[in-house]
Amino acid sequence: MEKKIEKNSELSEIVGDQKEYKYGFVTDIESYILPKGINEDTVRAIWAKRGEPEFMLEFRLKAFKKWKEMKEPRWAHVDYPPIDYQGISYYSAPKAKKKLETMDEVPEEVRDTFDKLGIPVEEQKRLSNVAVDAVFDSVSVATTHKKMLAREGIIFCSITEAMNEHPELFKKYIGTVVPTGDNFFAALNSAVFSDGSFVYIPPNKKCPIELSTYFRINTEGSGQFERTLIIADKGSSVSYLEGCTAPQFDTNQLHAAIVELVALDDAEIKYSTVQNWYAGDPETGKGGIYNFVVKRGQCRGKNSKISWTQIETGSAITWKYPSCILQGDNSVGEFYSVALTTGRQQADTGTKMIHIGKNTRSVTISKGISADHASNAYRGLVRVAPGAENARNYTQCDSMLVGDKSSAHTFPYIESANDSAQLEHEASTSKISEEQLFYFQQRGISREQAINSIINGFCKEVFNHLPMEFAVEAHKLLTLKLEHSVG
Amino acid sequence: MLEVKDLKAGLDGTEILKGISLNVKKGEVHSIMGPNGSGKSTFSKILVGHPAYDVLSGSVTLNGENLLEMEPEERALNGIFLGYQYPVEVPGVNNAEFLRMAYNEKLKKEGKEEVDPLDFDILLGEKMKLLGMDSRYKERSVNEGFSGGEKKKNEILQMAVLEPKLSILDEIDSGLDIDALKTVAEGVNTLRNKDTAIILITHYPRILEYIKPDHVHVLSAGKIIKSGDFALAHELEKTGYDSLVQMAAEKD
Structure with a gap:
């Protein structure tokens, strides 16, 4: 079966054929970089530099004010030195002479970078079934398939374009799922965010192709603070995928993004992530991305559905909880996750399912794989509000340990204020053993294939929820990352 | 087919096999018997290249080729099969898929085209019928939650599918009731032919009533102390074993 699936060039490139992190290169391009540090002037400078509408200045300054009063949270099961927020540059963009009209006007170096990464930003090379928005450092450089989508009434553009071209729609939804003062990192993002993707699917429209954003951090010492906003109007549906890589630097880089999803009545949003940010040196733990991201979806309408699928293999630290607020009656939230940590990587990830509407249902399937000296924690909250009659949740979290120096942790939280709720939680921990691998070998199957097969078996339930062409590649990515850990 | 010369081997620096020589020809069934701790399982693990065991000296060739230099999977692809005493459970990996993977590796080695899941399903179904195995074992994870008897049958099923040149069956009779023992033995017998060989490792002579060996060797403290035909069993x-072991000790 698998062989018949045409390889998706985007992800097969993310995966690559080598064990080393192959996206560690830096693109040499003239960039506009804001001096390091943050204060009110920085926020104003970002606003001015980006030529944003007036209302955005207020939005940003309000967020900045809140952020200044907040303290960085430290409750996650991860360990990192204090972040110097004055040592980060909050805005970096490839220099462009004027506003980009067509793909050809994207600076050549940037186009080359995405070519090298296998992201087809040029129209003629684009994937036929995937529309791509490419974000380079802080700026969206190219969005493909725009015209075709526009004919369907679908808006797929950079967040900058959205606030300028569709201000009413933008204002109506931005910050409504993740308020500016929601938490420390959300406030920081709201104050300094640069670009990102915007999607609007009109009523009763099924988006005919996969939408995708590809994020690339290039400049050393810059943070990446992008923002994604997806709105599925009544009766519509969309499937969206994001992919991420970054160059190899010895310093840590902060990635504090926000993703907001809004599903109205009978709408469905499927959001998939394949994250392969630079993970730092596997021996010393030096460098790598701090992936501190706030992702939240709101099932605002009745019978709506939001589904998160994430394959997390990169970053020095992954700290995020893609969540669902199940507000509409009969709404459904799903979370399917594979988090792999190797070397010195750390992850504290999971989800929050907030049941508010009646007959709301949620499913959480989490698979954590931990190898070498890595640590992997699942943290999940299921909350049932007093009015959420007949809420149901099923949670399954499985951990797999490879070697004897890695660790796995589970922190489930259940808060139920309604007696009619049915909540189930299952957990397991297992190990890939030398005996299992040898058993395969004795039958003529290589260790690589053995690991592949065991991991695929372990993650099957999650891979099944990825768009098919990505599932094969995601599984290959995991195998490659694990290969040198097991033997 | 298999030539073992003065093989010394051990585990964690302890010598367990203290000079074993054995010659197995095509079409033969050899039984290696001996008390617990005599080195029977070590011998089988050494032949298949288990990484925990070390060869100290001596040589092993399979059809003239140096077996000890091959990776475990290479040995398997050259036709060596180990039927486990304690088959390994692999949760999440579908039994039929596992077998198809192994079968395809063999086909690849022979320069043949891989078999697709549908054709393989038919082949597997025939072999399972032969062993009286329920077809639901196809869809279950490899050995996971199988009873002792089903695990052993599953080993013989793998042997039947892979058709190895040399099968080493390690205590394939342990933990089996008499009916299961008969089925397993019948399965092995149908796989016997003039081109393949079997090394049957066992503690109890009971299984030899069902699978009649051509040669019987008694292993004690890492050495073959006596070889003979079926009468020795x-x-x-x-x-x-005691009197034999004692006699051997006196001879030394």
Whole structure:
């Protein structure tokens, strides 16, 4: 079966054929970089530099004010030195002479970078079934398939374009799922965010192709603070995928993004992530991305559905909880996750399912794989509000340990204020053993294939929820990352 | 087919096999018997290249090729099969898929085209019928939650599918009731032919009533202390290992 699936060039490139992190290169391009540090002037400078509408200045300054009063949270099961927020540059963009009209006007170096990464930003090379928005450092450089989508009434553009071209729609939804003062990192993002993707699917429209954003951090010492906003109007549906890589630097880089999803009545949003940010040196733990991201979806309408699928293999630290607020009656939230940590990587990830509407249902399937000296924690909250009659949740979290120096942790939280709720939680921990691998070998199957097969078996339930062409590649990515850990 | 010369081997620096020589020809069934701790399982693990065990000296060739230099999977692809005493459970990996993977590796080695899941399903179904295995074992994870008897049958099923040149069956009779033992033995017998060989490792002579060996060797403290034909197995049944071990000790 698998062989018949045409390889998706985007992800097969993310995966690559080598064990080393192959996206560690830096693109040499003239960039506009804001001096390091943050204060009110920085926020104003970002606003001015980006030529944003007036209302955005207020939005940003309000967020900045809140952020200044907040303290960085430290409750996650991860360990990192204090972040110097004055040592980060909050805005970096490839220099462009004027506003980009067509793909050809994207600076050549940037186009080359995405070519090298296998992201087809040029129209003629684009994937036929995937529309791509490419974000380079802080700026969206190219969005493909725009015209075709526009004919369907679908808006797929950079967040900058959205606030300028569709201000009413933008204002109506931005910050409504993740308020500016929601938490420390959300406030920081709201104050300094640069670009990102915007999607609007009109009523009763099924988006005919996969939408995708590809994020690339290039400049050393810059943070990446992008923002994604997806709105599925009544009766519509969309499937969206994001992919991420970054160059190899010895310093840590902060990635504090926000993703907001809004599903109205009978709408469905499927959001998939394949994250392969630079993970730092596997021996010393030096460098790598701090992936501190706030992702939240709101099932605002009745019978709506939001589904998160994430394959997390990169970053020095992954700290995020893609969540669902199940507000509409009969709404459904799903979370399917594979988090792999190797070397010195750390992850504290999971989800929050907030049941508010009646007959709301949620499913959480989490698979954590931990190898070498890595640590992997699942943290999940299921909350049932007093009015959420007949809420149901099923949670399954499985951990797999490879070697004897890695660790796995589970922190489930259940808060139920309604007696009619049915909540189930299952957990397991297992190990890939030398005996299992040898058993395969004795039958003529290589260790690589053995690991592949065991991991695929372990993650099957999650891979099944990825768009098919990505599932094969995601599984290959995991195998490659694990290969040198097991033997 | 298999030539073992003065093989010394061990585990964690302890010498367990203290000079074993054995010659197995095509079409033969050899039984290696011996008390617990005599080195029977070590011998089988060494032949298949288990990484925990070390060869100290001696040589092993398979059809003239140096077996000890091959990776475990290479040995398997050259036709060596180990039927496990304690088959390994692999949760999440579908039994039929596992077998198809192994079968395809063999086909690849032979320069043949891989078999697709549908054709393989038919082949597997025939082999399972032969062993009286329920077809639901196809869809279950490899050995996970199988009873002792089903695990052993599953080993023989793999042997039947892979058709190895040399099968080493390690205590394939342990933990089996008499019916299961008969089925397993019948399965092995149908796989016997003039081109393949079997090394049957066992503690109890009982299984030899069902799978009749051409040669019987008694292993004690890492050495073959006596070799003979099927009659030796009968002798052992009467006298037990102790007297044989004692006699060997006196000879030294």
